[in-house]
Amino acid sequence: MPKHIISGLKYLAAVELRKNGYNQNQIAEILDMNRSTVSHYLNGRNISVNSVEVAEVIRDFCRKDFLTMVYTLLKDVNQTRTIVKICSNTSYKSNIGNSCIACGICSDACMMNAVVLDDLKAKINDEFCCGCLICGEMCPTNSITITEVK
């Protein structure tokens, strides 16, 4: 069953990439699939409707649940990062307060590798942020604010 959901998620990602102009070879490389599977998926073959439905429900979870669910299914941080990034169309804006002590818990926690420490302060690359808010939850000084950009 998890395998089918993964297929559903990869299908959603493949469709999204196609919309953005990537060709099948590029999509196969990005999603670590073989090209013929990508071709089948994009033509609606070899993929069950139910898998796609479940994947869609997961995609529309709140960002933290989406991220943790994808990671639980894939068990691979790099692949999780790819799928989550492709399937998210919301942008986020971060702000680090002056109370940041540069402990690095946020950068350790961020699965998207969006947080680095710079001059004794955390710095979030909004480009990579998936809006899961895990960093803010873990921050011992409540210094992180992430807002959705409409």
Place this chain on the structure above:
Amino acid sequence: MEMTDVINKDISVERTGVELRKLHFNNDLCAACGLCEKVCPVTAIEVNPTGAMVRTEQESSNIDIDSSECALCGMCSCICPYNALNFDIDGESIKESDLYPRLIKSSEIDEETCIYCKNCELACPPKAITIARELPVRSKLVTGEIEIDKDTCVNCGICEEMCPADAITLAYKNPTSIDPTISSGIDVNKDSCVYCLVCKKACPVDAIKAVCRTCSYGDYDLNSEDFGTKGKTFINQETCVDCGWCEDICPVDAIKVEKPFEGTLEISGETCQGCETCIMACPCNVLSFPQPEKSGGKVEKIHKDEKYCIYCGACEKACPVNAIDVVRTKINCTPIKSKAWQKAFDNVLN
């Protein structure tokens, strides 16, 4: 004697993520001053009651670090004046990094000026100083030598018995009919002789001649390079507390000490009960009990000398009756780049 197990009172906290962050607490170096507790932004550190600790063989560490609270930021390590808390990121101490503020504290001996008198070594409260000295060869410093006229000498042995340096030896033997003497010779060890002339004055037959090098040849055969004491000085930077005892006691001003904090130390004579806890807690030997000039005389309860104080606050923390007030007015440290760190450091000022 009963053997007790050595209890490891050190504490380590670490986290592996983007970096390997590791905090290590060395209990032997800790003075329980409480600066780490004051600076910690997540209240993960608690200093155990020090009054009891310095007086009894406590089995616990001076401080407790709650590893579930500790965020591994490194602030405690940067404020600790006693090097008891060390913080490494990927194996490198943050004290080597310009990113983190570092207390400006140091104690240095200028070997050009040092005369190797060892006053600092003896005065240093944590025994962090070692002076290894090489004395000049004594015989080169002696201004003359003695000679014994063997024909006049009667082998009485008075000079041998009297020589304070044990430099004279008579080779006693049994007299025989072939050689009817009691000694086969008398020898003066020139390396031991200090030219004190006791032998010459004591000799009953005036057999000892003294040759003064200064008088007979002038000063030139005494090479001033032979007089000096040479040596090496060593300060253990880990155990050194930068208290300034060495700088103060050095008779030739060869030592420079920079202290991490500035402030004042007040002891209320009225409140003080003279329990000695502060004296035991102070790592810098700032405090002592004064002795009255005559028995029964009245003196102040505790004597302090602030020139040895680094204002760590260990005495204040240890005092069971709150008779001590340590006020820190300034931290001497390299620039603090973060506002949160600045605020935390300001917390230890009052």
